[in-house]
Amino acid sequence: MNQPHEPVRAELVAVAVGVLDGAPRVLTTSASQLQLPAGPLREDHRSMQAGLRAWVEEKTGLRLGYVEQLYTFADRDRAGSERTISVSYLGLTWMERGDLDQWVSWYDLFPWEDQRDDGVLRRALEPHLRAWAQAEDAERRVVRCRVTFGLDGIDWHPELALQRYEVLYEAGLVPESPDWRKALPPQIVGPWMVHDHRRIVATAMGRLRAKIQYRPVVFELMPPEFTLGQLQACVEAIAGQHVHKQNFRRIVEQQHLVEETGGTTSETGGRPARLFRFRREILDERAAGGTKLPRTR
Amino acid sequence: MNQPHEPVRAELVAVAVGVLDGAPRVLTTSASQLQLPAGPLREDHRSMQAGLRAWVEEKTGLRLGYVEQLYTFADRDRAGSERTISVSYLGLTWMERGDLDQWVSWYDLFPWEDQRDDGVLRRALEPHLRAWAQAEDAERRVVRCRVTFGLDGIDWHPELALQRYEVLYEAGLVPESPDWRKALPPQIVGPWMVHDHRRIVATAMGRLRAKIQYRPVVFELMPPEFTLGQLQACVEAIAGQHVHKQNFRRIVEQQHLVEETGGTTSETGGRPARLFRFRREILDERAAGGTKLPRTR
DNA sequence: ACAAAAGTGTTCGTCTTACACCCATGC
DNA sequence: GCATGGGTGTAAGACGAACACTTTTGT
Numbered sequence: 001m002n003q004p005h006e007p008v009r010a011e012l013v014a015v016a017v018g019v020l021d022g023a024p025r026v027l028t029t030s031a032s033q034l035q036l037p038a039g040p041l042r043e044d045h046r047s048m049q050a051g052l053r054a055w056v057e058e059k060t061g062l063r064l065g066y067v068e069q070l071y072t073f074a075d076r077d078r079a080g081s082e083r084t085i086s087v088s089y090l091g092l093t094w095m096e097r098g099d100l101d102q103w104v105s106w107y108d109l110f111p112w113e114d115q116r117d118d119g120v121l122r123r124a125l126e127p128h129l130r131a132w133a134q135a136e137d138a139e140r141r142v143v144r145c146r147v148t149f150g151l152d153g154i155d156w157h158p159e160l161a162l163q164r165y166e167v168l169y170e171a172g173l174v175p176e177s178p179d180w181r182k183a184l185p186p187q188i189v190g191p192w193m194v195h196d197h198r199r200i201v202a203t204a205m206g207r208l209r210a211k212i213q214y215r216p217v218v219f220e221l222m223p224p225e226f227t228l229g230q231l232q233a234c235v236e237a238i239a240g241q242h243v244h245k246q247n248f249r250r251i252v253e254q255q256h257l258v259e260e261t262g263g264t265t266s267e268t269g270g271r272p273a274r275l276f277r278f279r280r281e282i283l284d285e286r287a288a289g290g291t292k293l294p295r296t297r
Numbered sequence: 298m299n300q301p302h303e304p305v306r307a308e309l310v311a312v313a314v315g316v317l318d319g320a321p322r323v324l325t326t327s328a329s330q331l332q333l334p335a336g337p338l339r340e341d342h343r344s345m346q347a348g349l350r351a352w353v354e355e356k357t358g359l360r361l362g363y364v365e366q367l368y369t370f371a372d373r374d375r376a377g378s379e380r381t382i383s384v385s386y387l388g389l390t391w392m393e394r395g396d397l398d399q400w401v402s403w404y405d406l407f408p409w410e411d412q413r414d415d416g417v418l419r420r421a422l423e424p425h426l427r428a429w430a431q432a433e434d435a436e437r438r439v440v441r442c443r444v445t446f447g448l449d450g451i452d453w454h455p456e457l458a459l460q461r462y463e464v465l466y467e468a469g470l471v472p473e474s475p476d477w478r479k480a481l482p483p484q485i486v487g488p489w490m491v492h493d494h495r496r497i498v499a500t501a502m503g504r505l506r507a508k509i510q511y512r513p514v515v516f517e518l519m520p521p522e523f524t525l526g527q528l529q530a531c532v533e534a535i536a537g538q539h540v541h542k543q544n545f546r547r548i549v550e551q552q553h554l555v556e557e558t559g560g561t562t563s564e565t566g567g568r569p570a571r572l573f574r575f576r577r578e579i580l581d582e583r584a585a586g587g588t589k590l591p592r593t594r
Numbered sequence: 595a596c597a598a599a600a601g602t603g604t605t606c607g608t609c610t611t612a613c614a615c616c617c618a619t620g621c
Numbered sequence: 622g623c624a625t626g627g628g629t630g631t632a633a634g635a636c637g638a639a640c641a642c643t644t645t646t647g648t
Contacts, residue, residue, distance in 0.1 A: 006337065006338075006339060006340055007304030007305065007306065007379070008304065008305060008306070008307045008338065008382075009304070009305070010305045010307075010371070010380075010382055040303065041303075041305065041371065041380070041382075042303060043303055043380075047371065048369075048370070048371045069368065069369065071366060072345075072366065072369040072384050073345070074307070074338065074344065074345045082304070083307075083338070083340075085305075085307055085338075085382060085384075087369050087382075140581060143581045144581055147581065227627085228627080228628090229626070229627070244610095244611070244612070245627090245628090246611095246612085246613095246628085246629075246630090247610070247611065247612080249628080249629090266618095266619065266620080268625090268626065268627080269619085269620075269624095269625055269626060270618080270619065270620080270624080270625035270626030270627065271617065271618040271619050271620095271625080271626060271627045271628080272618070272619065272626095272627080273626080273627055273628090274627085274628090284437060284440045284441055284444065524600085525600085525601090526599070526600070541637090541638065541639070542600090542601090543601085543602075543603090543638095543639085543640090544637070544638065544639080546601080546602090547637095548637095563645095563646065563647080565598090565599065565600085566597095566598060566599060566646085566647075567597080567598035567599030567600065567645080567646060567647080568598080568599055568600045568601080568644065568645040568646045568647095569599095569600080569645070569646060570599075570600055570601090571600085571601090
């Protein structure tokens with residue numbers, strides 16, 4: 001009854017994310033081209049997660065902490081023969097000051113995703129988006145642009161990163177589009193990446209931005225001790241938008257996500273800040289709990 | 298630089314869900330054992346989704362509507378040789394009255410997941426859970442049970458279906474546990490399924506219950522025209538708990554999820570109800586929009 | 595008449611958002 | 622002393638949960 005399985009290749013791809021200097025960054029293998037750490041699933045890998053960790057460590061020297069599966073896709077890519085199944089993962093780490101060369105800021109990859117400077121880069125895209133929308137099937141396209149990019153007074157949703165990338169891809173505005181005649185310069189639409197790695201990063205960004213709102217995953221990106229200001233800056237970096245200080249603190253404290261260490265630091269400038277640590281216990285205690293983002297108009 | 302890929306088998310597994318008579322049901326292949334529709338990814342499949350649809354149609358005759366990827370796992374199962382990578386999908390359909398034999402109610406599979414009868418079946422489990430929790434590593438286990446199963450006045454979260462299944466699995470209370478000496482009778486913990494198919498169904502249940510709260514996916518399970526009462530019953534079936542009638546209606550109407558057809562039906566008994574249809578346009582218009590569930594204590 | 599389900603108006607409390615202001619340090 | 626970031630109280634408003642009650646059919 002069962003036909004014989006046709007063999008395929010299985011590949012593991014990692015989006016390792018860390019936050020430093022106000023920007024989330026993804027780990028790339030230091031090569032001439034921008035490329036995510038990846039490699040085939042091997043016999044000696046106990047599980048796919050273990051295999052992924054091994055590849056990341058082998059290619060970049062980094063030990064991942066938190067890891068979660070993102071998405072799996074099958075490509076009939078390179079020249080006939082076998083199919084490749086790519087299983088992508090999101091990994092989070094705490095970045096220390098230092099070797100930045102392998103780490104690419106995701107706002108260099110997706111400049112329009114940073115809304116903190118009042119969305120100047122998004123606005124650089126707006127005319128091109130509208131032109132594309134008007135060109136064909138206008139009604140649906142206009143609605144789609146307005147929703148994904150928050151045009152005409154509609155809320156901007158940080159977690160729609162993938163959908164925005166898809167619009168730009170279809171519109172031929174990014175260099176990797178099949179239809180790339182009208183691609184814009186990399187300062188506006190970001191640089192090219194190998195295969196569909198940029199799409200995978202966009203997936204990771206959307207997922208992380210969504211997850212941060214209902215699960216306490218920010219702490220995977222923080223050092224063991226941190227100030228509330230640093231924590232807030234980390235959330236803002238990921239979300240690409242500002243959050244209200246008092247509301248942020250209320251949420252964090254009233255959900256008992258952190259506890260004081262007793263220490264303070266004056267490294268942040270201004271008045272010394274109290275240091276906190278993440279209460280790992282709440283991972284058991286609570287089903288939910290994240291740091292909600294405000295609605296942005 | 299790249300080692301040769303070791304070949305693996307790729308398998309597609311479907312959790313097809315429909316709702317009928319107040320219970321969500323999953324499609325199984327009519328065999329002596331409970332088993333989900335599945336089959337290898339073939340060369341002639343254009344994509345994994347297409348392959349999945351083909352397998353479901355071939356094995357059961359059903360054409361799936363909405364499909365989304367669930368999770369991918371690698372098993373070093375049957376006797377050495379090649380590894381199998383299983384990519385699981387959630388599919389939704391509208392069920393018409395009729396052939397029920399291939400459809401298994403997910404409350405037959407997971408009796409404790411139905412909270413509508415005031416959770417009698419959950420309470421049948423409670424003593425066994427507490428016994429397991431006390432046996433070893435009590436502090437963490439007790440917290441875990443309370444959170445996942447909503448004991449001691451903690452909220453019950455419908456979307457934690459997978460986590461609950463995992464607790465029962467570890468506790469050896471379900472027949473498929475490696476440690477099944479203490480497994481309870483199927484009226485309480487449900488029947489055995491092939492491989493890890495029951496875990497996959499639990500994953501699907503959790504995902505669907507979560508998704509229904511922020512995306513208008515319920516409508517994929519409804520006929521083209523329906524009453525608000527039927528829609529509410531569908532949501533309640535999926536969530537396994539009751540929702541407040543007036544609040545439910547307010548949300549549905551004020552989000553413009555539906556529009557009147559003009560017709561009415563008296564099939565529901567009592568006063569005839571107005572018929573509605575889903576406004577498919579809002580899939581473009583809105584980023585979010587679902588039918589929130591109340592907190593249950 | 596009565597059961598059964600449809601359908602509506604209004605109150606109450608919590609959670610969200612935002613404003614304004616004070617505090618402690620370095621230069 | 623002033624710039625810089627840390628830290629807090631409190632009010633306006635949106636949103637969710639819940640209550641009770643009316644309407645229209647079938648039997």
